[in-house]
Amino acid sequence: MYGWLWRALPGPRWGRAGILVALAAVVVAVCFTWVFPAIAPLMPFNDTTVD
Amino acid sequence: MTEQTTPVVIPDEAQPPAERRADRRPRRADRRPRRGGVAAAVGVLGELLITLGVLLGLFVVWQLWWTDVVANRHQEELIADLGWAEITPTPVPTQEPTAEPVDPRRYDAPPVIAEPAVRTTFATLRVPRWGPDYLQAISQGTSRSQVLDELGIGHYEGTAMPGGIGNFAVAAHRVTYGKPFNRIEELQVGDALVVQTEETWYVYRVASTEIVSPRQVEVVAPVPGQPGVAPTAAMMTMTTCHPMYSARERYIVHATFDYWMPTDAGLPPDLDAANGGA
Numbered sequence: 001m002y003g004w005l006w007r008a009l010p011g012p013r014w015g016r017a018g019i020l021v022a023l024a025a026v027v028v029a030v031c032f033t034w035v036f037p038a039i040a041p042l043m044p045f046n047d048t049t050v051d
Numbered sequence: 052m053t054e055q056t057t058p059v060v061i062p063d064e065a066q067p068p069a070e071r072r073a074d075r076r077p078r079r080a081d082r083r084p085r086r087g088g089v090a091a092a093v094g095v096l097g098e099l100l101i102t103l104g105v106l107l108g109l110f111v112v113w114q115l116w117w118t119d120v121v122a123n124r125h126q127e128e129l130i131a132d133l134g135w136a137e138i139t140p141t142p143v144p145t146q147e148p149t150a151e152p153v154d155p156r157r158y159d160a161p162p163v164i165a166e167p168a169v170r171t172t173f174a175t176l177r178v179p180r181w182g183p184d185y186l187q188a189i190s191q192g193t194s195r196s197q198v199l200d201e202l203g204i205g206h207y208e209g210t211a212m213p214g215g216i217g218n219f220a221v222a223a224h225r226v227t228y229g230k231p232f233n234r235i236e237e238l239q240v241g242d243a244l245v246v247q248t249e250e251t252w253y254v255y256r257v258a259s260t261e262i263v264s265p266r267q268v269e270v271v272a273p274v275p276g277q278p279g280v281a282p283t284a285a286m287m288t289m290t291t292c293h294p295m296y297s298a299r300e301r302y303i304v305h306a307t308f309d310y311w312m313p314t315d316a317g318l319p320p321d322l323d324a325a326n327g328g329a
Binding site for chain 2: 001002028031032036039040041043044045046047048049050051
């Protein structure tokens with residue numbers, strides 16, 4: 001999977017590494033902004049109220 | 052392709068490995084599709100599992116660190132926006148000539164404000180046991196997404212307001228999201244809980260602590276532990292999760308109302324003591 005990604009990317013070795021780092025940053029940003037806040041309420045900890 | 056097909060001239064020993072590598076590359080690519088389907092699937096599965104592990108690690112980082120960063124920033128703004136919550140610790144009027152210093156504490160029925168709309172920040176909490184810098188906003192409602200994850204301490208809707216007869220019940224996170232009640236286990240009987248609204252200080256004293264199941268709603272009843280009984284005293288109740296990083300139980304602190312003061316009468320003596328004197 002990642003081997004395929006590496007071969008599919010254009011450019012020299014450092015260029016591909018740069019693209020991958022940028023992609024990773026985007027994934028982290030998307031997770032922190034939307035994905036994790038959406039799944040956090042489903043986690044079995046952190047409830048503080050009685051109801 | 053075999054090694055024989057490459058035009059091999061070996062002038063020194065450094066060249067052949069490079070040549071061989073260049074030669075091997077297409078051959079490897081050639082061979083890959085022929086790898087067994089099972090092996091390929093296991094390879095992809097392995098990479099997916101590693102990715103999942105990294106994402107779970109990221110989630111932990113987000114939950115334990117980033118939610119605190121965001122919530123602390125937001126809750127500090129909230130305090131600043133109130134305008135009246137940050138006190139410069141000097142305004143106690145020094146009435147030196149009078150024989151007896153006037154005790155600003157009042158034990159009669161305090162003024163009680165009406166319940167505001169959900170998400171409205173209407174009070175702050177100071178707890179001398181948690182240090183002189185502890186200052187958190189209290190907002191209406193206990194919905195996680197609307198109040199607790201963002202605004203800090205939430206007031207159970209329908210319970211008494213500060214100083215009111217009944218049970219002024221609040222909830223907050225103990226870990227993550229700014230963790231307003233992080234040090235709740237340090238509270239001891241007799242400790243002051245100082246609630247401030249725009250006009251009034253309300254000082255409660257910790258009376259008891261208990262650990263209950265999440266379903267035991269009677270802890271926030273007007274008379275804690277006795278649902279349906281008409282209240283005669285002003286109480287305060289804090290609820291948070293227990294044990295830390297778990298939602299199995301709830302840590303409960305009950306406090307009784309001690310005294311009140313108008314905010315323009317200076318700081319309550321309990322805060323003065325926490326600040327090392329006026």
